[in-house]
Amino acid sequence: MTIIILGLLLWTLVHVWKRVAPDHRASFGPKGAGIVAVGSVIAIILMVVGYRGATGDVLWDRTSGMTGLNNLLMLFAFYLFATSGAKTRITKSIRHPQLTAVIVWSGAHLLVNGDTPSILLFGGMALWAAMEIILINGIQGARTPYHAVPIKKEITAIVATVVVFVVVALIHMVVGPSPFG
Numbered sequence: 489m490t491i492i493i494l495g496l497l498l499w500t501l502v503h504v505w506k507r508v509a510p511d512h513r514a515s516f517g518p519k520g521a522g523i524v525a526v527g528s529v530i531a532i533i534l535m536v537v538g539y540r541g542a543t544g545d546v547l548w549d550r551t552s553g554m555t556g557l558n559n560l561l562m563l564f565a566f567y568l569f570a571t572s573g574a575k576t577r578i579t580k581s582i583r584h585p586q587l588t589a590v591i592v593w594s595g596a597h598l599l600v601n602g603d604t605p606s607i608l609l610f611g612g613m614a615l616w617a618a619m620e621i622i623l624i625n626g627i628q629g630a631r632t633p634y635h636a637v638p639i640k641k642e643i644t645a646i647v648a649t650v651v652v653f654v655v656v657a658l659i660h661m662v663v664g665p666s667p668f669g
Contacts, residue, residue: 489608491538495531496612502527503616507623535609544604554599555669561596562667563653565589570648574641580634584624590617 502524506513513520550558568589571578582588594614598606660667 489538489542489544489605491534492542492605492609492612493538495534495536495538496609496616498527498534499531499613500616500619502531503620504623507620507627539605539609542605542608546603547607548602550600550602550669552669555667558596558600559667561592561599562656563649565592565596566652566656567645567649568592570645570652574637574645575635576637576642576645583631584621587617587621587624590614 505524506520516523566589568578568582568585570576571582572585572589579585591614594610594617597610601607601610657667
């Protein structure tokens with residue numbers, strides 16, 4: 489589980505760098521984005537490798553009800569992620585839809601994965617996203633006024649949600665546990 493922790497730490501460090509040390513991050517100019525990208529890829533690799541190789545106690549098992557709820561929450565998480573780019577109506581209520589999507593994604597996975605490596609990985613990602621929301625809100629202050637959204641953007645977000653859900657479900661069925669139990 490040490491590898492999962494290293495991945496979570498690296499992920500957190502590269503993502504909060506801009507928030508906690510903006511001048512230092514800015515001093516790297518465009519190369520800073522490359523550092524964040526490379527750090528993120530390495531962090532993901534560490535988390536995946538660490539998770540796949542980790543063993544631990546199982547505190548709860550998935551049930552069919554939890555699996556169904558997981559899939560509904562995953563649809564919502566994908567929708568939240570899609571809405572951030574389209575700035576759909578839900579962004580009037582949810583200021584940080586991508587980070588909120590990570591929290592929903594984490595919670596959904598914790599419903600069906602009650603082992604300690606899962607609690608570490610998904611719980612760690614949820615904590616990171618919550619911390620990012622707090623940091624960003626502290627830096628940005630009050631929200632800008634909400635703007636009207638054309639129905640086309642709503643439809644685009646819904647279509648993107650369904651497509652991504654299907655693709656991720658198929659990938660899960662090939663390389664990981666089936667999302668449908």
